[in-house]
Each structure stands twice: as C-alpha cells, then as structure tokens.
Amino acid sequence: MSDKWRLDSHLHRKGPVISRAAVICILALLFISCREHSTRWGGKIQERDGIVVVQNPVDPVYRNAALSFSEELCIGREDAGEEHLFSEIGGLDVDDEGRIYVINSRDANVRIFDRDGVFLKAVGRKGQGPGEMEMPVFVQIEAGREIFIVDYSGQRGLFFTLDGMYLRQQPMLRPVLPIRRDSRGNLIGMEIPAPPPAGGRTIKAYGPDLRPLFEIAKEEPGEKAVFDIGRPTCYCAVRHDDSIVWGDSKEYVLHILDPEGRLVRTITKPHRSVPISREDQEMFRERYSDAIRAGMSIEFRSHFPAFSGIFADDRGRILVKTYERFEGGKNSFYFDVFDPEGRFSAKVPIMLNIDRHSVWKDGKLYTVETDPEGYPKIKKHNLIWSGEIR
Numbered sequence: 216m217s218d219k220w221r222l223d224s225h226l227h228r229k230g231p232v233i234s235r236a237a238v239i240c241i242l243a244l245l246f247i248s249c250r251e252h253s254t255r256w257g258g259k260i261q262e263r264d265g266i267v268v269v270q271n272p273v274d275p276v277y278r279n280a281a282l283s284f285s286e287e288l289c290i291g292r293e294d295a296g297e298e299h300l301f302s303e304i305g306g307l308d309v310d311d312e313g314r315i316y317v318i319n320s321r322d323a324n325v326r327i328f329d330r331d332g333v334f335l336k337a338v339g340r341k342g343q344g345p346g347e348m349e350m351p352v353f354v355q356i357e358a359g360r361e362i363f364i365v366d367y368s369g370q371r372g373l374f375f376t377l378d379g380m381y382l383r384q385q386p387m388l389r390p391v392l393p394i395r396r397d398s399r400g401n402l403i404g405m406e407i408p409a410p411p412p413a414g415g416r417t418i419k420a421y422g423p424d425l426r427p428l429f430e431i432a433k434e435e436p437g438e439k440a441v442f443d444i445g446r447p448t449c450y451c452a453v454r455h456d457d458s459i460v461w462g463d464s465k466e467y468v469l470h471i472l473d474p475e476g477r478l479v480r481t482i483t484k485p486h487r488s489v490p491i492s493r494e495d496q497e498m499f500r501e502r503y504s505d506a507i508r509a510g511m512s513i514e515f516r517s518h519f520p521a522f523s524g525i526f527a528d529d530r531g532r533i534l535v536k537t538y539e540r541f542e543g544g545k546n547s548f549y550f551d552v553f554d555p556e557g558r559f560s561a562k563v564p565i566m567l568n569i570d571r572h573s574v575w576k577d578g579k580l581y582t583v584e585t586d587p588e589g590y591p592k593i594k595k596h597n598l599i600w601s602g603e604i605r
Contacts, residue, residue, distance in 0.1 A: 269557035271484040280561035284596035291592025298334040346381030353393040395453035445516030450525040464520035482557040488518035528575035531555035
C-alpha cells in the first residue's frame with residue numbers, strides 16, 4: 216500500500232478535516248525520509264562513437280544501503296557422512312531445482328546434493344579415459360540439461376547427463392581456467408602461461424567447440440621469482456544477458472562487451488588508492504614465507520590497485536571488490552555495486568568469500584568458505600538488501 220493511497224484514504228474519512236498546509240507538511244516529511252536513504256545520482260551517461268559511457272560520481276545513489284546474509288545451508292566437515300567431507304573444492308554450480316554440484320578435487324569427481332544438502336550421487340572419476348578427469352576446475356549446468364566440466368590438465372571439456380551418464384568430450388588447444396559459459400555455448404576463460412608469481416593471463420572467448428574466438432584482455436607476466444604485491448591485473452565476469460564485463464585494475468574502468476566481443480559500454484568511477492600498510496606487508500610475508508625461504512623474494516608497491524575482483528549477480532548487477540577494509544576482520548572488504556546500466560548504486564561491506572566459484576541464483580548466494588581447521592564448506596545464503604536497493 217503506497218503512502219499516497221494512505222493519504223487519500225485519510226482525507227476522505229469522516230472526521231476532522233486536514234488542511235492543505237498539513238498535507239504539504241506530511242508530504243515533505245515523506246520526501247525527507249526517502250532522501251535519508253538515497254541521493255540523486257550525479258553522474259552522466261553519454262554516447263561517444265557508438266559506445267555508451269557511464270561516468271559515476273564518488274558517492275553512490277543509496278548511501279545507507281546494506282547487504283546482509285542469512286545462512287540457510289552448510290555442506291561440509293560437520294555434516295554426517297563421508298560424502299560431505301572435502302579436502303579441496305574445485306568448482307560449484309546450482310541448477311534450476313536448487314541441486315548443488317561440487318567438484319571434489321581429490322577424487323576428481325562432481326558430488327551432487329539436493330536443495331537441502333542431502334547427498335545424491337557422484338559423477339565422474341579420476342583417470343584419463345572417457346568420462347574420467349585428471350584435474351577438474353569448473354562445473355556448470357547447461358541449459359540443455361547437461362553437466363559441463365572442464366578438465367584443466369586433460370585439456371578437455373566433458374559432458375554428462377544430470378543422471379551422471381557420460382555423453383562426450385571436446386578437446387581444448389590449451390589449458391583454460393574457465394570463468395563462465397554463456398547461453399550460446401561460448402566459454403569465457405583465462406590462459407595463464409606461467410605459475411605464480413610470474414602469472415600473466417590472457418582472457419579469451421571460446422566457441423562451443425572450445426576453440427578460441429576472440430581475445431578480451433591480456434597482461435604480461437611478471438618476474439619469475441618475485442612476488443610483486445600491488446601489481447595490477449585483469450578481471451572478468453559474464454552477466455546473465457551474455458554480455459562480458461572486464462577491467463584492468465590499474466585504473467577504475469569497466470568495459471562491457473556484447474557476446475561477439477564488441478565494446479558497447481564503459482563505466483568509470485573516481486577512487487582513492489589504498490596504501491599497502493606494514494600490517495599488509497607482514498601478512499603477505501607470512502603467506503609466502505615458504506617460497507621466500509626457498510629463495511624467492513617479495514616486493515611491495517606503495518598502494519594497492521583500483522580493485523581486486525569483478526563479479527556479476529543474476530539480476531544484472533556488477534559487484535567490484537575493493538581493497539578498502541571495514542571492521543570485522545582482515546578479509547572483510549567493501550564492494551561497489553553497479554546497477555545493470557552501470558550507475559554506482561551502493562557501497563556495501565561483505566565478509567563472505569566471493570570468488571570465481573560463487574554462484575548467485577534466485578536471490579541466494581552460494582560460496583565456498585573455509586572453517587578454522589582449514590576444511591572447505593559449501594554455504595547457501597539468503598540475500599537481504601536494505602536501504603531501498605533491490
């Protein structure tokens with residue numbers, strides 16, 4: 216029921232008459248109340264040479280917006296049954312019925328659970344033969360009701376029915392770390408020629424036959440024996456409409472490509488780089504202590520790059536993970552949230568482990584979390600937006 220309807224109903228009731236001045240005061244109060252949660256967007260949307268350019272201001276539309284999570288399900292070490300225990304999780308997806316598909320890296324198979332976390336079956340096994348995998352790193356449920364799995368070491372994509380029956384495989388020219396497969400069957404993924412810390416990655420689109428279609432972004436490898444902390448890198452996500460969003464974290468610019476790889480929109484936002492503190496340096500030295508003892512070195516830049524990840528939810532929103540921490544833990548960061556058009560909608564703190572495995576589906580978020588003992592778990596969260604953002 217709208218506030219306007221309440222006002223109209225009250226004005227037409229029998230009883231004391233409300234003056235026009237009183238009505239104006241009530242409407243003003245309602246307006247002020249709304250303004251407490253939102254502000255007028257101060258950016259610009261222009262078209263330049265056929266490309267839509269979205270220039271965002273520093274402040275989001277909804278200054279008091281918040282995103283909270285209510286845990287609904289946990290599959291992991293504390294659950295009954297060996298099928299619920301994972302040493303390492305290599306991939307995750309959820310189908311339209313809420314069934315959860317989890318890559319169990321040690322056994323090189325995919326475990327399937329129902330929407331309540333009950334184990335149903337395992338698909339695939341370790342090996343090099345038909346229907347077998349060496350190093351599965353990605354699983355996705357296709358619109359055609361098939362399970363698609365990428366075997367990184369085997370350099371191939373494998374297809375199974377939802378019942379677990381092996382169908383076929385498709386070879387890949389090079390090892391690819393997938394990001395997402397779109398509704399056309401095109402796969403967006405990364406080729407990483409050298410192991411960390413050298414890294415370097417090329418993000419490409421691959422056709423349904425898993426052969427390269429076009430290059431999206433490329434970064435050059437760093438030094439082989441040096442951990443360069445603060446070095447910018449490229450990130451990418453695939454949106455629900457098959458558009459591709461990517462950015463190089465050396466600057467705060469998001470590039471939106473259509474499924475054919477044409478640039479159709481850019482999104483910018485002013486930002487202030489976060490300095491790399493002494494506490495940060497100590498944390499990284501501890502993280503790479505074994506490698507440093509083995510003769511590798513570590514170097515620190517003065518500031519972190521513009522962001523540390525790009526993600527897309529099932530509503531068309533873009534979430535950009537920043538290096539700005541908030542109180543709540545060393546891994547608690549703010550995310551910038553952009554609406555489907557690219558307007559900076561909100562800045563929200565998130566403590567969950569959002570990464571390439573995370574799945575946004577039907578108002579739920581599925582993540583891979585690690586317990587204090589170091590064992591991974593799958594968690595399903597209900598999303599609760601407040602502050603008028605929806």
